[in-house]
Amino acid sequence: MGGWLRTVWRLRVGRAVSSEPAFALMLVAPTLILLLLFGVFPIGYSVFVSLLQWRLNIPGVPTFIGLGNYARMFHDPVFTASLGKTLYYSVFAVVGTIALGLATALLLDRQDVKGKAFLIAVLVVPWAVPRVSAGLMWKWIYDGNYGILNATLLHLGLIHQYQWWFTGSQWVALSLVALTQIYKDSPFAAMLFLAGLQTVPVHLQKAAMMDGATRTQRFWFVTLPSMRFVLLAVMILETTWALKTFDLVYVLTGGGPGNQTMLTYMYVYRQAFSYLDVGYGSAMAYFVTFVVFVVAFGYYRLAGHAG
Amino acid sequence: MTRRARSSAAARVERGLAYLALAAIVTFFLLPVLWMAITSVQPYALLTAVPPRVSFAAATGQNYADLLGDPKFRRAVTATVVTSVLSTVLALLVAIPAGYATGRLRFAGRAAYLFSILTVQIGPAVAFLIPLFLMMQRFGLIDTYPGLILVFVLFVAPVAVWLLRGFFAVLPPGLERAARMDGASRWRAFYQILLPLGTGGIWAVVLLIFISVWGDLLIPLVLSFSRVVTLTVVASGFSGEQNINYGGASAVAVLSALPAVILALAFRRHLIKGVTEGAVKQ
Numbered sequence: 001m002g003g004w005l006r007t008v009w010r011l012r013v014g015r016a017v018s019s020e021p022a023f024a025l026m027l028v029a030p031t032l033i034l035l036l037l038f039g040v041f042p043i044g045y046s047v048f049v050s051l052l053q054w055r056l057n058i059p060g061v062p063t064f065i066g067l068g069n070y071a072r073m074f075h076d077p078v079f080t081a082s083l084g085k086t087l088y089y090s091v092f093a094v095v096g097t098i099a100l101g102l103a104t105a106l107l108l109d110r111q112d113v114k115g116k117a118f119l120i121a122v123l124v125v126p127w128a129v130p131r132v133s134a135g136l137m138w139k140w141i142y143d144g145n146y147g148i149l150n151a152t153l154l155h156l157g158l159i160h161q162y163q164w165w166f167t168g169s170q171w172v173a174l175s176l177v178a179l180t181q182i183y184k185d186s187p188f189a190a191m192l193f194l195a196g197l198q199t200v201p202v203h204l205q206k207a208a209m210m211d212g213a214t215r216t217q218r219f220w221f222v223t224l225p226s227m228r229f230v231l232l233a234v235m236i237l238e239t240t241w242a243l244k245t246f247d248l249v250y251v252l253t254g255g256g257p258g259n260q261t262m263l264t265y266m267y268v269y270r271q272a273f274s275y276l277d278v279g280y281g282s283a284m285a286y287f288v289t290f291v292v293f294v295v296a297f298g299y300y301r302l303a304g305h306a307g
Numbered sequence: 308m309t310r311r312a313r314s315s316a317a318a319r320v321e322r323g324l325a326y327l328a329l330a331a332i333v334t335f336f337l338l339p340v341l342w343m344a345i346t347s348v349q350p351y352a353l354l355t356a357v358p359p360r361v362s363f364a365a366a367t368g369q370n371y372a373d374l375l376g377d378p379k380f381r382r383a384v385t386a387t388v389v390t391s392v393l394s395t396v397l398a399l400l401v402a403i404p405a406g407y408a409t410g411r412l413r414f415a416g417r418a419a420y421l422f423s424i425l426t427v428q429i430g431p432a433v434a435f436l437i438p439l440f441l442m443m444q445r446f447g448l449i450d451t452y453p454g455l456i457l458v459f460v461l462f463v464a465p466v467a468v469w470l471l472r473g474f475f476a477v478l479p480p481g482l483e484r485a486a487r488m489d490g491a492s493r494w495r496a497f498y499q500i501l502l503p504l505g506t507g508g509i510w511a512v513v514l515l516i517f518i519s520v521w522g523d524l525l526i527p528l529v530l531s532f533s534r535v536v537t538l539t540v541v542a543s544g545f546s547g548e549q550n551i552n553y554g555g556a557s558a559v560a561v562l563s564a565l566p567a568v569i570l571a572l573a574f575r576r577h578l579i580k581g582v583t584e585g586a587v588k589q
């Protein structure tokens with residue numbers, strides 16, 4: 001800072017920030033401006049866009065159609081089908097991530113397990129790998145012509161010939177995509193759970209042991225309740241991540257084959273940025289936003305009851 | 308004595324089972340990465356072998372040579388490094404003061420502020436990207452560094468504020484008062500006393516932000532066309548082909564994962580510490 005700047009700073013800003021609230025406001029101002037200009041304003045603007053028939057690739061003026069895009073949504077079979085797929089996908093990913101994350105954390109937390117530093121390093125790897133890279137490698141594993149999943153299953157005698165996993169049942173296809181999400185997200189969940197396990201009061205564990213509680217009982221009645229907040233945090237994170245999953249689906253299936261794995265979020269992207277139907281895309285984006293917030297609020301209420 | 312022997316035998320069996328389960332977990336987490344690395348150095352003829360065959364004698368760097376010789380790939384490396392570094396730095400510059408303020412200072416509207424920045428975090432990115440795309444198109448910011456970085460900062464700053472807020476909040480109370488008594492301004496109390504104490508947490512946030520910007524696909528896919536196309540976009544391009552070149556795809560997947568993985572491994576202590584502090588705080 002130059003000398004004159006410093007003087008201005010002292011005289012003007014220095015005096016203004018002498019009160020705590022003013023100082024605090026100055027510190028949050030950059031993020032606040034960023035949020036207003038590029039968060040609040042765009043979202044307001046897109047309310048307006050969602051009421052228009054507006055395709056960027058078709059010349060012409062956008063026309064006002066009121067709630068037309070919202071009505072269209074519920075008559076669009078791809079969209080309505082995507083809702084069930086998204087629900088299935090999210091439940092699968094959340095349950096899988098919590099189960100694998102918790103199991104990993106419990107194993108790492110054992111006194112008699114050695115090599116924890118190595119195991120933690122192992123967890124960091126899939127967490128850091130970009131979703132696109134993870135998607136590509138799982139796509140190669142699942143490949144119908146040369147994939148090692150086929151080779152392994154054939155070798156074990158579980159299948160009789162190579163399969164194209166995404167073209168059969170949509171539930172199989174969705175499960176396989178969700179499995180990659182579990183692969184990507186459960187390491188972070190495990191780290192959070194491991195941290196949560198450190199907060200379980202030792203005296204409670206001891207007391208339960210004295211009262212003759214079995215290991216299973218202690219897990220359900222002492223360990224889990226003590227880490228309910230971490231559990232809830234992982235549930236919220238993973239649910240919103242699953243509802244907003246994009247990279248993995250984009251790379252693994254692109255929503256196909258056909259619309260087999262067209263999750264709602266992916267469909268919004270397709271409409272808005274592949275077909276450039278920004279009006280319809282905005283309306284659907286609003287619907288997704290609404291669902292995400294309802295779910296987040298539901299968890300929030302759950303947290304209130306738990307606490 | 309026999310009871311004790313029996314229970315120690317049971318403990319040994321249980322311990323063996325625990326190691327077995329851990330081995331399965333380690334395999335699940337590492338095998339795909341290893342398989343990708345192996346695939347990236349295999350000649351094409353071996354990739355199409357049924358059943359799969361791996362030959363280390365035939366290992367080739369051709370896929371990597373092809374990539375490094377491709378100007379599109381080299382541009383993507385530059386774009387990814389520039390975007391990730393600048394977005395991380397800028398996001399920190401705006402998030403550290405805000406995290407400090409919300410963690411340690413009292414002011415009207417603090418809760419409202421924290422809640423509203425969280426909505427950007429929870430809200431789906433596409434809902435923001437459609438209007439942002441239209442706005443940026445109008446101002447000529449599509450396919451430019453400022454446009455891309457701005458949007459990244461918008462998306463990562465909220466979570467950074469929330470995390471940093473936690474790290475600052477757990478520092479001992481009264482530090483500012485003591486500094487102020489010694490004649491320091493509020494500003495100095497913040498950057499000379501509190502900021503150095505919060506660096507551990509800041510490194511965890513640096514890692515989290517960098518990894519999420521580095522690995523993001525949606526934002527650059529929407530906002531860039533040629534000049535600022537990132538590695539993830541280039542990598543995702545391989546998946547759209549009719550007959551996917553898995554050797555090339557694996558090489559690009561490895562190269563775009565490598566910096567993130569190395570950084571994450573180097574900073575993992577901070578990450579674990581940050582996560583643990585976050586969990587204990589509750």
